[in-house]
Amino acid sequence: MTYDPAPPTRHLRVRLDRGHTVLEFHGEIDIVAALEITPYLDAVTGHPEPQIVIDLRPVEFFDCSGLRLLYRARSRVLDRGGRLHLVCTRPLTLRVLKVTGLARLLPPSASLDAALGQPETTSGTL
Numbered sequence: 001m002t003y004d005p006a007p008p009t010r011h012l013r014v015r016l017d018r019g020h021t022v023l024e025f026h027g028e029i030d031i032v033a034a035l036e037i038t039p040y041l042d043a044v045t046g047h048p049e050p051q052i053v054i055d056l057r058p059v060e061f062f063d064c065s066g067l068r069l070l071y072r073a074r075s076r077v078l079d080r081g082g083r084l085h086l087v088c089t090r091p092l093t094l095r096v097l098k099v100t101g102l103a104r105l106l107p108p109s110a111s112l113d114a115a116l117g118q119p120e121t122t123s124g125t126l
Helices: 031-045 064-079 091-100 112-116
Strands: 012-017 020-025 027-029 051-055 059-062 083-087
Touching (some): 020 064, 027 064, 051 112, 059 064, 059 091, 064 083
Parallel strands (some): 020 051, 051 083
16 A cells, blocks of 8 residues: 555644554544545545544544544445544543444544554444
């Protein structure tokens, strides 16, 4: 896989860690942030068998636009035979993930080490 890092933006940092592309979301993840993040998300999830981690720990606010980003990433990664892991520790964001059922499809881990140490659940359904 060719690695084309995203330029630093207000809402996204991208790095490699243990063979995974880590997308670290920052600040308020709303429609404006989603418009900024989507091109980079699509680029890294467009490769065969992408290995992706989305880290939501630096997120301060997360609305339905953020949920759409996660659903989009999950769908694209699974369609290409890859793996997607989620890292999240903020209680309000965890609550949104649980209430919407996304936590069953994409179980959040408390750290990057924990996320990379467990297999992804790929067979969950809503």
